[in-house]
Every structure is written in structure tokens, then in C-alpha cells.
Amino acid sequence: MDDARSAPAIELAGLGARYRTRAVLHDLTATIAAGEVVGLLGPNGSGKTSLVRVLSGVLRQYSGGARVCGEEVRATPQRELARRVAVVPHDARVEFPFTALEVVLLGRHPHHAGFAFEAARDIELARTALARAGAAALADRPLGELSTGERQRVLFARALAQEPRVLLLDEAVSALDLRYQVELCDRLREIAAAGTAVVSVFHDLNLAAEYCDRVLLLHAGRLAAFGPTAEVLTWARLTEVYETEIYVDVNDLTGSLVVTPLSSRARRALAAGRGPSPRVD
Amino acid sequence: MRRPRPPLSARRAAGWLAGLGALLLLAVAAGAALGASGLAWRDLAAGDGTARLVLLEVRLPRVLLAALLGGGLAVAGAALQGLFRNPLADPYVLGIAGGASLGGVLAVVLAGAAGARLVPAAAFAGALGALVLVERLATSRGRLDLYALLLTGAVLNAFSGALIFFLQSVASSEQLHAIVFYLIGRLPSPPPRTLLFTALATAVATAALVRRACDYNALALGEEGAAQLGVDLERLKRATFGWASLLTAVAVAAAGPIGFVGLLLPHLLRLAAGPDHRLLLPAALLGGGAFLVLADLAARTLLAPNELPVGVLTALLGGPFFLWLLRRRAREAPDG
Numbered sequence: 001m002d003d004a005r006s007a008p009a010i011e012l013a014g015l016g017a018r019y020r021t022r023a024v025l026h027d028l029t030a031t032i033a034a035g036e037v038v039g040l041l042g043p044n045g046s047g048k049t050s051l052v053r054v055l056s057g058v059l060r061q062y063s064g065g066a067r068v069c070g071e072e073v074r075a076t077p078q079r080e081l082a083r084r085v086a087v088v089p090h091d092a093r094v095e096f097p098f099t100a101l102e103v104v105l106l107g108r109h110p111h112h113a114g115f116a117f118e119a120a121r122d123i124e125l126a127r128t129a130l131a132r133a134g135a136a137a138l139a140d141r142p143l144g145e146l147s148t149g150e151r152q153r154v155l156f157a158r159a160l161a162q163e164p165r166v167l168l169l170d171e172a173v174s175a176l177d178l179r180y181q182v183e184l185c186d187r188l189r190e191i192a193a194a195g196t197a198v199v200s201v202f203h204d205l206n207l208a209a210e211y212c213d214r215v216l217l218l219h220a221g222r223l224a225a226f227g228p229t230a231e232v233l234t235w236a237r238l239t240e241v242y243e244t245e246i247y248v249d250v251n252d253l254t255g256s257l258v259v260t261p262l263s264s265r266a267r268r269a270l271a272a273g274r275g276p277s278p279r280v281d
Numbered sequence: 282m283r284r285p286r287p288p289l290s291a292r293r294a295a296g297w298l299a300g301l302g303a304l305l306l307l308a309v310a311a312g313a314a315l316g317a318s319g320l321a322w323r324d325l326a327a328g329d330g331t332a333r334l335v336l337l338e339v340r341l342p343r344v345l346l347a348a349l350l351g352g353g354l355a356v357a358g359a360a361l362q363g364l365f366r367n368p369l370a371d372p373y374v375l376g377i378a379g380g381a382s383l384g385g386v387l388a389v390v391l392a393g394a395a396g397a398r399l400v401p402a403a404a405f406a407g408a409l410g411a412l413v414l415v416e417r418l419a420t421s422r423g424r425l426d427l428y429a430l431l432l433t434g435a436v437l438n439a440f441s442g443a444l445i446f447f448l449q450s451v452a453s454s455e456q457l458h459a460i461v462f463y464l465i466g467r468l469p470s471p472p473p474r475t476l477l478f479t480a481l482a483t484a485v486a487t488a489a490l491v492r493r494a495c496d497y498n499a500l501a502l503g504e505e506g507a508a509q510l511g512v513d514l515e516r517l518k519r520a521t522f523g524w525a526s527l528l529t530a531v532a533v534a535a536a537g538p539i540g541f542v543g544l545l546l547p548h549l550l551r552l553a554a555g556p557d558h559r560l561l562l563p564a565a566l567l568g569g570g571a572f573l574v575l576a577d578l579a580a581r582t583l584l585a586p587n588e589l590p591v592g593v594l595t596a597l598l599g600g601p602f603f604l605w606l607l608r609r610r611a612r613e614a615p616d617g
Contacts, residue, residue, distance in 0.1 A: 078513050085509070086509070092502050094502060096551065098498075102288050105288055106499050106502065109495055109498070112495065117290060118288065
């Protein structure tokens with residue numbers, strides 16, 4: 001599989017996708033390498049989740065090219081794809097009383113064929129993944145009894161247990177408290193450093209600014225910008241794409257960007273000359 | 282504080298299955314040994330010719346049929362609950378039972394005296410007709426839609442029910458009697474041919490469903506979650522629909538629509554042994570078999586020499602259990 005190893009983790013070539021009659025993605029072209037953390041940003045309905053669904057093989061009716069580890073997604077059997085691509089969803093409902101550990105063990109599913117019981121190694125991988133997601137103490141709890149934030153950590157652990165080459169996160173840290181947001185995002189950097197491509201949807205632009213090497217900004221299903229974080233997250237572009245006034249500054253302490261949406265009250269105050277004027281960069 | 286349940290190991294699964302297998306064997310032995318005539322194993326051992334006839338040629342085939350049908354219905358129920366991610370699904374949600382019942386009733390009404398013998402074949406044909414119809418109606422753009430499947434099944438059951446009422450209203454009182462007894466569900470003492478066919482169908486369908494146990498586990502996280510774990514959803518849906526329908530068709534054809542086995546057993550087993558389908562599905566085969574054998578034993582002996590239809594007994598047990606389950610779910614549901 002030297003070919004797959006040397007190929008970029010993700011290659012989009014004029015990707016378009018639609019649900020029935022409504023087009024959700026238009027002509028996306030981008031290349032993402034192993035080892036990167038890429039933020040997938042954009043307002044509601046801009047196509048972020050649709051892109052995650054294309055890359056994970058759920059939305060297979062697409063036009064153009066979408067390659068993962070060198071192989072076209074629509075031509076890759078689902079199980080084979082799941083060995084390379086793991087998704088952390090925003091949330092998941094579980095009907096039956098599966099425990100957190102059992103849910104994490106499901107991450108091993110793509111690596112087994114047919115009817116199989118997990119080996120000792122699988123259980124160890126699952127427990128390690130739970131520990132890395134800060135969820136070791138939740139192992140024996142039924143998933144349905146956990147809080148949304150706890151569930152997000154377990155789902156994160158499940159994706160780690162899948163040992164993917166491409167890790168996709170769909171707003172997977174949104175319900176976490178600050179400590180776990182930082183812990184899990186730190187993990188994203190570690191995972192990337194170990195050679196996995198990480199693509200994460202963020203609504204919190206400050207988290208994206210802190211953790212992403214590059215940002216892919218979507219607007220109405222089109223690529224609004226794709227580049228290094230500091231180049232993409234500018235006042236002018238964010239204000240245009242998110243259709244609300246956004247203030248971008250540099251944190252004096254860390255040197256990373258601070259993104260602040262302006263309330264209408266703040267905008268009125270600025271317009272009346274009662275405050276610092278927004279920096280135009 | 283509940284005792285933590287470790288993930289399923291092959292060893293724990295084997296322990297459960299050995300226990301349930303022993304229970305099934307005991308149930309079968311008891312079912313063949315006990316009955317209205319009072320003849321028992323010791324009469325058979327003493328070389329009593331009547332005992333031989335009653336135990337081995339009347340009771341045993343019926344007991345074995347009960348074991349196969351009870352097991353098959355429970356497996357179908359467990360697989361469908363896994364597929365629909367809904368613990369209230371049972372083998373009859375697919376509309377197959379409606380079609381089968383209609384076929385059986387038509388045979389009684391149209392074929393006159395020969396009807397009784399034709400009922401199983403007619404019911405099986407009705408089930409296959411329903412299967413094809415439901416599959417067609419629930420497929421759009423080449424994909425089987427689970428929601429449409431449920432709705433189509435419900436409508437087909439209701440429609441078959443209406444046609445059956447119509448047939449009942451034009452039937453003679455003798456036919457009416459036969460129809461009522463068929464619809465309640467009662468176990469015959471089948472010829473070896475029927476037994477063999479049932480055993481074969483149950484074995485193949487159960488094997489096909491158990492093979493996909495890991496996929497049902499993954500599906501607990503939703504269709505999209507399962508796909509992202511490598512599950513081929515379309516194949517899983519079609520296989521489950523097809524094999525569960527076969528199990529249901531065989532059961533309804535042989536014994537009428539015996540209720541609640543396919544709902545009750547997967548539940549009891551899930552409560553006792555956990556939700557993992559790798560254990561749940563084979564356990565349902567053994568547990569469902571034992572349950573129906575014992576229910577049939579009770580139906581034969583409780584009011585001896587009269588016999589209750591076994592469907593009455595399973596419904597009497599299953600109805601209250603179903604309601605208890607609904608209450609329990611309502612209480613356990615998250616706020617709002």
C-alpha cells in the first residue's frame with residue numbers, strides 16, 4: 001500500500017454533491033495532507049456536514065473527485081473506507097443499553113470480518129482510547145445515561161479506537177466544558193503529529209484559530225477560502241461569510257487570533273463613536 | 282448501583298447458550314412426557330405401544346415444531362428490533378403475518394373440506410405475496426426505506442385484517458370456527474416433512490441473521506453511524522427483511538399468528554444477558570424455543586382434557602408484559 005501511503009490524505013477535485021434536487025456542495029478543490037489539523041468552517045447550511053458525509057462514504061452520489069488515501073470514495077467499499085476514515089459526530093442516540101466501553105469497541109468493527117469477538121488487543125485499544133478522551137471513568141456506564149459532553153468524549157474515544165488515517169470531527173467538542181475542549185483539541189494535535197489527517201468542524205472560531213494549521217471556509221456550499229489559519233480568518237472575510245460583524249484581534253499572551261462577534265449593542269456603540277473603531281486588516 | 286457488565290466475551294456467550302440449550306432440552310423432554318393422556322416416559326420404557334404412538338408420533342413432533350417456531354419468531358423479533366433500533370418491533374410489523382393469515386383464511390373459505398390441509402401452503406404463499414408487495418412499496422431509488430417499511434407493513438396488516446373480517450362474515454359457521462382457531466394460533470402435530478422443512482428454514486435464516494450480529498450492534502448508533510463503521514446498510518436491511526420474513530412466514534403458515542413470542546423473548550434476554558446481538562440472536566433461538574414449548578405444554582394441560590390455543594396463552598402473558606415495558610420506557614426516557 002505504498003501508493004496509498006504516499007497519496008495525500010484527502011483530495012477534492014471539483015467536488016459537487018446534492019440531496020435529491022438541492023445542491024449542497026459546488027466545485028470544491030482542495031488537498032489535505034497527513035499530519036495536518038484543518039478547520040472546516042462556515043455558517044449553518046454551508047455544507048460542512050455534507051462534506052464530512054461525502055468523505056465518510058455516507059453521501060455517495062457526488063460529482064467530481066473525492067479521494068481518501070488515494071482512493072476514490074465512491075469506488076471504495078464501506079468497510080474498507082471505515083478502516084481509514086473515522087467520524088466523531090456531534091452526538092448520537094443509542095437505543096439499547098450499550099455501555100461506553102462497548103460503544104468504543106464498536107470502533108474495532110471495521111477491522112473484523114463478519115461475526116467475531118474482540119481480542120484482548122481490541123479491549124486494550126478501547127480502554128486506552130477512553131483514557132485518551134478523558135473518559136476512562138465512564139467505561140461501564142450505559143451511553144444513554146451520560147450527559148451530552150460525556151457522550152462526546154466517548155464518541156471521540158470510539159473514533160480513536162478505529163485507528164483511522166483520516167479523522168473527521170463534526171462539531172465534536174461543542175458540548176464539552178473548557179477543560180475537556182482543551183484536552184481533546186490537544187489530542188487532535190497529537191493525533192495529527194502521529195501522521196493522521198484531522199479535519200474538524202468548529203463553530204467556535206477561537207478554538208479553530210488556536211488549533212488549526214489551515215482553515216477551509218465554506219460559504220453556501222462553495223469554497224470561500226482555504227489556507228493558513230491567520231490568512232483565512234480575517235475581519236473582512238468572516239464578516240462577509242457569516243453575515244454578521246466580526247472583530248479579529250491578536251491575543252497578546254499567545255499570539256493567536258481572537259475572534260469576537262459584535263453584538264448589535266456593541267455595533268451601535270461603535271457607530272456612535274463611543275469605543276475603539278474596529279481594525280480593518 | 283448496578284453491577285458493571287463487562288463487554289461480551291466468547292466465553293460468556295458460550296455459558297449463556299449452554300444454559301439456554303439445557304433449558305430447551307428440559308422443556309422438550311417435559312413437553313413430550315406430559316399431556317392430557319397421562320402417558321409418560323416410563324410407559325414408553327415399559328414397551329407400551331400406545332405410549333410410543335402418543336409420545337413419539339403425536340407429542341414429540343408438536344413439541345419440536347413449537348421449539349422451532351418459538352425460536353424462529355424470537356430470532357426474527359430480535360433482528361428486527363436491531364434493524365429498526367426499536368425494542369417494540371416484532372416479526373409481525375412487516376405485514377408478512379397479515380398476508381399469511383389472509384392466505385390461510387382464504388384456503389379455509391374457498392377450498393371447503395380440503396381447506397384444512399391446504400392452510401399451511403396457502404398461508405406461506407400469502408406471506409411471500411406480502412413480502413414482494415412490501416419490498417416493492419418500501420423501496421425508493423433502489424433503497425429500502427425503514428420508515429416506509431414499517432408503514433407499509435402496518436397498512437398491509439390492517440388491510441389483510443379487513444379482508445379477513447369480510448371473509449368471516451360470508452363464511453359458514455363451521456368455517457368460522459376453523460378461521461377463529463387458525464387466527465389465534467395453535468400448534469398442530471406436523472408430519473415429518475413439515476418438520477424437516479421448518480427445521481431447515483429456521484437453521485438457514487437464523488445462521489444468516491446471527492452472522493450479521495456485529496452489524497446490528499453498530500446500527501445501535503444510527504444508520505449513519507453504522508455506515509461510518511463500515512456497515513453496508515442496504516445489504517443489512519434487505520437481508521434482515523428477507524430472512525426475518527421467511528422465519529415469520531414459516532411460523533404463521535404452520536401454526537397461525539402466535540403473538541408476543543417475537544416481542545417478549547428478545548426483551549427478556551436483553552434485560553438478562555445484555556444488548557449484544559452476538560449473544561442475543563442465538564439466545565433468542567434457544568430461549569424462544571423453550572418458551573413456546575412450555576407455553577404449549579401449559580395450553581395442553583391446564584384445562585385438560587380441553588386444549589387452549591397456545592396463542593391465547595402467549596398473548597395473556599405477553600399483553601401485560603408489553604404494557605409494563607411501555608411504562609418502564611416512559612419512566613426511563615430522558616426529560617422532555
